Amino acid sequence: MECHDALPLMHEYLDGDLEAEDSAALKRHLIACPSCNRMFKQMEQADAMVRMLPKSPVPAGLTARIMAQIPEPKRRTRWYAWVKSHPALSVASVFLLVMISSFLSLLNEDQDMVVKGANLDQVVIRGDTVIIPEGHTVQGDLMVKRGKIQVDGNVEGDLTVVDGSYNLASTAYISGHVNKVDETLEWIWYRMNEVFSAFAK
Ligand SMILES: [Zn+2]
Incomplete structure (x- = not known):
C-alpha cells in the first residue's frame, strides 16, 4: 500500500x-x-x-x-x-x-440569508439583497450567504459570496479579494484552503 x-x-x-x-x-x-x-x-x-x-x-x-x-x-x-x-x-x-x-x-441547513461582518451598521438589507450604499464603508471582511449583494460603496477587506450573486457598481471599491463560492462543500474547501495558506506562511 x-x-x-x-x-x-x-x-x-x-x-x-x-x-x-x-x-x-x-x-x-x-x-x-x-x-x-x-x-x-x-x-x-x-x-x-x-x-x-x-x-x-x-x-x-x-x-x-x-x-x-x-x-x-x-x-x-x-x-x-x-x-x-x-x-x-x-x-x-x-x-x-x-x-x-x-x-x-x-x-446551517436552513435557507435563510446569512450576513457576516464586523461592521454591519454600514449595510442596508432589503429582502434578499444586501446593499452597501454609495459613500458607506464596511471595515473588514464581509460574507453573504444565500443572498445578493449590491456594492455601491466600499469594503476595506474581502467580499465573499456563498450561494448567491454580487453586483459591483462603478462607485464600488473593494480593497481585498472578491470570492464567489457556489456550494456549501466548496465553502468548506475554501475555508480549509484559508487555513492551509495561513499555516503555510
Ligand atoms: Zn505511509
Whole structure:
C-alpha cells in the first residue's frame, strides 16, 4: 500500500466503516510506515477530541462522505499533496476543521440569508439583497450567504459570496479579494484552503 492510499482508509477506519480486509492492509502499512503511523495517531486523537465535544454527535461516516464529495480530481489531489508536503504539521487540526465545518454546515441547513461582518451598521438589507450604499464603508471582511449583494460603496477587506450573486457598481471599491463560492462543500474547501495558506506562511 502507498501512503496516498492509506490516508482515505484512515478516515474510513476512524469513522468505523472500513472493511476487515482493508483494515488489515492499513494496519500493515501503519506498522511499516512511521510517517503514516504518526499521522494516524494524530487523527485518532483529533477523532477522540471531536467525540468528546458536548452535544455535537458527528454522524458515522460523515468525514468519508465529505471527502468523497469534494470534487475530483483536482481538489482532492491538492488536498493529498498538501498533507504529504506538510507531514510535520498537525493533521489533527485539519481533520478537526473538516469535522467541525461539516457539522456546522449541517446546522446551517436552513435557507435563510446569512450576513457576516464586523461592521454591519454600514449595510442596508432589503429582502434578499444586501446593499452597501454609495459613500458607506464596511471595515473588514464581509460574507453573504444565500443572498445578493449590491456594492455601491466600499469594503476595506474581502467580499465573499456563498450561494448567491454580487453586483459591483462603478462607485464600488473593494480593497481585498472578491470570492464567489457556489456550494456549501466548496465553502468548506475554501475555508480549509484559508487555513492551509495561513499555516503555510
Ligand atoms: Zn505511509
